[in-house]
Amino acid sequence: MSAGRFITLEGGEGAGKSTQIRYLASWLTKQRGVEVVITREPGGSPGAEAIRGLLVDGAIDRWDAGTEALLHVAARREHVLGTVLPALERGCWVISDRFADSTHAYQGIVQGAGVAFIDSLHQLAVDGLKPDLTLVLDMPVAEGLSRAGARGGSDRYERMGPVFHEKLRAAFLSIAAGEPERCVVIDALGDEETVAQRIEQAVSARWP
Secondary structure: OOOOEEEEEEEOOOOOHHHHHHHHHHHHHHHHOOOEEEEEOOOOOHHHHHHHHHHHOOOOOOOOHHHHHHHHHHHHHHHHHHHHHHHHHOOOEEEEEOOHHHHHHHHHHHOOOOHHHHHHHHHHHHOOOOOOEEEEEEOOHHHHHHHHHHOOOOOOOHHHOHHHHHHHHHHHHHHHHHOOOOEEEEEOOOOHHHHHHHHHHHHHHHOO
16 A cells, blocks of 8 residues: 655635645546545544634634634644544545644734644644645735635635735745745646646655
């Protein structure tokens, strides 16, 4: 059985993560012949999906940053134990729309819970599990929020305003710069196929 791989896509709202995950999963299946499991955070397992509603719905100021981080990490533990680890153990490639970097960026950096606090929670909850590769989809905030708005409706995070999202973009880029062995920043501007090719090149560079 081939070794499983854990790939995460990160970035601001409207960056196209969900779309690019579908492209990447199709490409991996055709080019590598591997079984791919697509998942997301918050969510990805029944218990985690139940927590997701608490996080993405309701008022912007619904939670203290620390409380919000605890909810995300509780959902992550359910997700990792119920979906991610079993799939990796079967030799699948797991692609997740968001993972721990989002908690670092949103709650740890921008909302002020603190990176050390988030790190300690992550270590306790999932033994510090990290992806094999993280693709940070980057685009100007105005473009991302415009795309997110065009989907119809908006969740708590999309409603947090341009200043919040500018800080968020900077946080993701800082995380990527701090761990270049794991993270690759992908220019998310352009048509879907062009961005998909950039992602395929990054994955091929990691695993020729």
